Amino acid sequence: MNPTADNDPPTDAGAPTGPGARADLPGPVAFQCVLLRRMADHHPDRVEDALRALGVTRAQMREANRRWQATMHTPRGRGVQPYRALLGAPESRTTRRIGDLTCTVLTWPVPLWPDLRFEVLTDERRGTVWNAWLVRAPGAAAPELRTAPDLAPWCCTVDEVARAFAPARPLEGSAPTRWRLACTAPGPDGTPEKLVAEFTWGLYQRRVD
Structure with missing residues (x-):
């Protein structure tokens, strides 16, 4: 399964409804709507604020996500072309060694989160995407994560939580665009707490323990 393909409720899979549902959006705006669609499952108020910042309606968000899912379930959805x-053209292009494998790393800016970048790890020779998620932008300050209460929605990425509360154990997410980490962090009084952190598109959403 493609790591960024997801399933939506029937209301998104069928014909779009509501004012502005069929309006075409600029590519970067449409992609941010795709990111927000899954985050709305847990933080609808935050997503509403983000949609207002983008000048987009909920119907347009759902339609952007419907089109994305349709693309990801076609043969051309397996590579980097949909991104x-x-x-558009990536902001940066580098290579990264992961074990015995070398992949191409592409990143793009995400205006809703200026301190983050959307990162895609791809094997361009085979036309496959290994991973796609939000990461901290080079040079941007990461949040200080010292205790469990420091985990606030949308404040940190998978890598940042894994480093702050090492050792962290990856768990299967509840959907292809979700990740979970099991780790131990000091509670408010300093007592260690076992917790499971859930992320959507690599961005922290909530505790599910």
Whole structure:
């Protein structure tokens, strides 16, 4: 399964409804709507604020996500082309060694989160995407994560939580665009707490323990 394909409720899979549902959006705006669609499951108020900042309706968000899911379930949805189609040329292109494998790392800015970048790890020779999520932008200050209460929605990424509360154990997420980490962090009084952190598109959403 493609790591960024997801399933939506029937209301998104069927014909779009509501004012502005069929309006085309600029590619980067449409992609941010795709990111927000899954985050709305846990933080609808935050997503409403983000949609207002983008000048987008909920119907447009759902339609952008419907189109994305349709693309990701076609043969061309297995590679990096869907990301390029919406986001344009990447801001950076580097290589990264992971074990015995070398992958291409592409990143794009995300205006809703200026301190983050959307990162895609791809094997361009085989036309496959290994991973796609939000990461901290180079040079941007990361949040100080010392205790469990420091985990606030949308404040940190998978890598940041894994480093702050090492050792962290990855768990299967509840959807292809979700990740979970099991770790131990000091509670408010300093007593260690076992917790499971859930992320959507690599961005922290909530505790599920």
